[in-house]
Amino acid sequence: MIDILYFAWVRERIGLPKERIETSAVTVADLVEELRSREERYALAFADTSALRVALDQELSEFNAPLAGVREVAFFPPMTGG
Amino acid sequence: MIDILYFAWVRERIGLPKERIETSAVTVADLVEELRSREERYALAFADTSALRVALDQELSEFNAPLAGVREVAFFPPMTGG
């Protein structure tokens, strides 16, 4: 089981802030593929991953990173702090 | 008549903050020569003009600047504000 969090417009497009899923995805990119194939709203949110950022267990990471041992994945647009 | 002001260690070496003198010096450098020849304490204060700065009528200037029309000359070491 893995927690997936969505922020900002990713959260809005998908329609929820968080979900827990069972997955056998090996990398973040695999997980994105899996989500995309689920429903239109996921396909829409993940249409262009170059516009997205990912954090694994609350650390910024990359889409080709492995998911082994990861408990929390977060997807969000580029950050706009400050 | 021209007012001459001294600041920081220039003031200390010469022993006074301000004096009014009559001079026919054409440039700042001429005035420095004139002062140097007056007394030992002036010679000491003006021994190395590369260590000094000059302001004419309260604007930073150069030692080769003309004195025509100038009413106030100030000599001081490099500034240490901030």
Added chain:
Amino acid sequence: MRIRVQEEAFDFGAEAQEFAARQSQSGAVVTFTGIVRDTDAGLQAMEIEHYPGMTQAQLTSFAKEAMQRFSLEDALVIHRHGRLVPGDMIMMVATAARHRKDAFEAAEYLMDYLKSRAPFWKREITTDGSADWVASKQEDETALSRW
């Protein structure tokens, strides 16, 4: 070093004063404050979303890196989330160092990282009711390459 992520307003003047007053070795203190400014479209509010679990850790890691890299005596980061209106202060950083160059660079470093690497997302609510996520700027991404 203090890092605060909070919804409530903070008192910039009091924070800046207290920060400067508690330094014993530093000759230089720099602060940066970000203020919600009105836009041409007319801004009603700015809503700031964040990633609670990650924000504090991320800001702490930026501040630790800045402390070491710029030989700081101290650093402070305060960042708000939630709903803000024009004129509100969004965040502040403060840095203290022996030399001004370090204090300035550390503050700029923190700001560059806060802008593009801290998990905050801003949404602008305009007076006509539309709500738009603020797009990240290429120049903010480029600014990071300086460090």
Added chain:
Amino acid sequence: MRIRVQEEAFDFGAEAQEFAARQSQSGAVVTFTGIVRDTDAGLQAMEIEHYPGMTQAQLTSFAKEAMQRFSLEDALVIHRHGRLVPGDMIMMVATAARHRKDAFEAAEYLMDYLKSRAPFWKREITTDGSADWVASKQEDETALSRW
């Protein structure tokens, strides 16, 4: 734009707060504060001499140049003279601009000019009673070449 040269202490926090609060167009406010710090030799006091007729005019001219060059909405410079002790604040600058880069650069610009082109001279009185004029630093002179 406000420029103050004064012997009495100033309230950094209150000045910073007031400065930030009176900006209507600026999203970015930067402050710099210089604090008398103790030295290895043990500092009893720092005495700051200045050139009264010239100081205000010179600081005003730096601030005007900064306003224009960095598109500032506002700038503030406060500089003390007279006798200060370790922990005292010597001076502050504050800058307000739409963008943080301008606010930072303007504050650094003002500091670089204040250091080497404003008619102040510092003398350090050590605890053993000696009094030495602070020498200007080559790095401060070099910093000016950036602008």
